[in-house]
Amino acid sequence: MLELLEVPGLGPKTAKLLTERLRISSVEQLERAARSHRLQRLPGFQAKKEENLLKGVAVLKKGRERMHLGVALPLARELLARLQRVPGVTAVSTAGSLRRMKETIGDLDLLVASRAPERVRDAFCRSPFSARVLAAGPTKSSILTPDGLQVDLRVVAPDGFGAALQYFTGSKEHNVRLRELAIRRGLKVNEYGVFRTKTNRRIAGREEDSVYRALGLAWIPPELREDGGEIDAAKTGRLPTLVEPRDIRGDFHIHTTWSDGSDSLETVAKAGERLGYQYLAICDHSPSLKVAHGMTVQRLRRQMTQIRTLNARAARFRLLMGAEVDILADGRMDYPDKVLAELDFVVGAIHSGFRQSEAVLTRRLIAAMRNPYVTLIAHPTGRLMGQREPYPLDLDAVCAAANDTGTALEINAYPKRLDLSDAAARRAGDAGVMLAISTDTHSIDQLDHMAIGLGVARRAWLSPRQLLNCLSRSRLLAWIARKRRRLAG
Numbered sequence: 001m002l003e004l005l006e007v008p009g010l011g012p013k014t015a016k017l018l019t020e021r022l023r024i025s026s027v028e029q030l031e032r033a034a035r036s037h038r039l040q041r042l043p044g045f046q047a048k049k050e051e052n053l054l055k056g057v058a059v060l061k062k063g064r065e066r067m068h069l070g071v072a073l074p075l076a077r078e079l080l081a082r083l084q085r086v087p088g089v090t091a092v093s094t095a096g097s098l099r100r101m102k103e104t105i106g107d108l109d110l111l112v113a114s115r116a117p118e119r120v121r122d123a124f125c126r127s128p129f130s131a132r133v134l135a136a137g138p139t140k141s142s143i144l145t146p147d148g149l150q151v152d153l154r155v156v157a158p159d160g161f162g163a164a165l166q167y168f169t170g171s172k173e174h175n176v177r178l179r180e181l182a183i184r185r186g187l188k189v190n191e192y193g194v195f196r197t198k199t200n201r202r203i204a205g206r207e208e209d210s211v212y213r214a215l216g217l218a219w220i221p222p223e224l225r226e227d228g229g230e231i232d233a234a235k236t237g238r239l240p241t242l243v244e245p246r247d248i249r250g251d252f253h254i255h256t257t258w259s260d261g262s263d264s265l266e267t268v269a270k271a272g273e274r275l276g277y278q279y280l281a282i283c284d285h286s287p288s289l290k291v292a293h294g295m296t297v298q299r300l301r302r303q304m305t306q307i308r309t310l311n312a313r314a315a316r317f318r319l320l321m322g323a324e325v326d327i328l329a330d331g332r333m334d335y336p337d338k339v340l341a342e343l344d345f346v347v348g349a350i351h352s353g354f355r356q357s358e359a360v361l362t363r364r365l366i367a368a369m370r371n372p373y374v375t376l377i378a379h380p381t382g383r384l385m386g387q388r389e390p391y392p393l394d395l396d397a398v399c400a401a402a403n404d405t406g407t408a409l410e411i412n413a414y415p416k417r418l419d420l421s422d423a424a425a426r427r428a429g430d431a432g433v434m435l436a437i438s439t440d441t442h443s444i445d446q447l448d449h450m451a452i453g454l455g456v457a458r459r460a461w462l463s464p465r466q467l468l469n470c471l472s473r474s475r476l477l478a479w480i481a482r483k484r485r486r487l488a489g
């Protein structure tokens with residue numbers, strides 16, 4: 001029955017009915033039964049409901065085929081650390097879609113440079129991460145992890161590492177463009193290097209940037225290699241200065257034990273200080289979100305008092321007083337304005353009424369942005385990978401309103417959200433919208449999801465000046481004050 005509950009839109013009551021009346025206990029059985037319309041025999045089951053469950057099954061299956069970055073990144077880090085220690089290894093890296101930080105990954109690709117490839121292969125295939133060895137050749141091995149994830153490892157000679165890294169990072173479309181460019185210059189490029197076509201002499205390949213240089217290009221960050229205009233930009237010196245981890249001054253949208261988080265204000269503050277941040281915005285839930293223990297105004301004010309006390313003790317670091325405030329079905333905020341005005345940072349979020357039409361949902365978000373105290377719109381499209389499709393939204397209208405009102409849009413770094421997505425964030429960035437990466441942290445280990453949010457921001461071509469996180473605390477507060485002054489008068 002537990003497996004059935006993973007299907008989006010399937011509640012405990014239905015699950016019980018399916019198990020008891022039709023002896024359905026797996027997603028596969030459910031899918032078969034729905035396709036042969038056996039569900040309609042159950043009391044209260046109409047064709048529409050059967051259809052919705054089939055849609056839910058499709059969303060779930062799509063989510064299971066690929067791993068999200070929250071799984072792939074830590075796995076890759078641990079495997080690479082292990083391979084780095086094998087004698088003879090001179091370099092290690094991720095490759096493929098993980099290095100490009102795509103939101104979901106099919107197989108995880110790793111690349112190692114070594115003069116003793118057998119030793120690397122053995123260490124890889126015998127590691128505790130290997131539940132089954134699918135292939136174990138001299139240059140390429142594949143394993144399945146105990147969780148059924150496939151990891152492919154390639155071992156290459158150190159003097160060809162750069163070319164192999166470029167080649168196996170992809171994307172396919174990016175590499176096709178590079179090969180076309182090479183041909184026009186009398187060169188050929190492959191996984192071993194860049195060669196003059198006439199003489200077959202190799203002119204680059206040890207370092208990855210030498211490959212790009214040989215083709216007359218600046219080195220292109222992996223996150224941009226999607227044939228989205230990056231080669232032209234590299235040719236003409238117009239590549240963006242992408243945001244880097246060191247540009248990040250703080251994180252927004254942090255939950256604590258005051259709503260549905262698992263760490264105290266004090267623990268969160270210490271973690272933020274340890275990360276070298278200037279600020280963290282504490283944003284627990286507002287009262288409408290009862291499942292998440294949303295706070296009454298009274299409790300919110302008590303939390304503010306405690307934050308002030310903690311801040312008085314801190315040297316450079318500060319907690320910002322904030323809240324993740326529900327945007328109600330009619331676009332009003334879940335706290336009155338006079339309460340919002342007491343907060344440093346207000347995140348507006350839609351957590352209900354996802355089935356409204358595009359026009360209504362868009363109007364709802366725009367109404368929230370017109371509130372002078374709303375700083376940031378959280379997870380603007382509401383998607384949860386493998387669980388819920390994004391709700392329909394007129395993104396261009398939302399971006400225009402964000403610019404008009406001086407409201408930021410979130411790149412939520414929670415691995416199943418990544419909302420805005422890379423493509424949507426790029427569109428928002430191009431439209432001049434200010435964005436913010438928030439981890440939506442519910443326990444302090446999730447503060448590390450910033451790396452994933454940075455991946456999305458970089459795939460969206462964003463520079464530090466387009467991100468709220470890259471402002472110093474005083475400039476951030478000035479940015480917020482400007483909207484309040486303008487709209488609240």
Ligand SMILES: [Zn+2]
Nearest residue numbers: 324349378379
């Ligand atoms: Zn939320």
Ligand SMILES: [Zn+2]
Nearest residue numbers: 253255324440
């Ligand atoms: Zn949240």
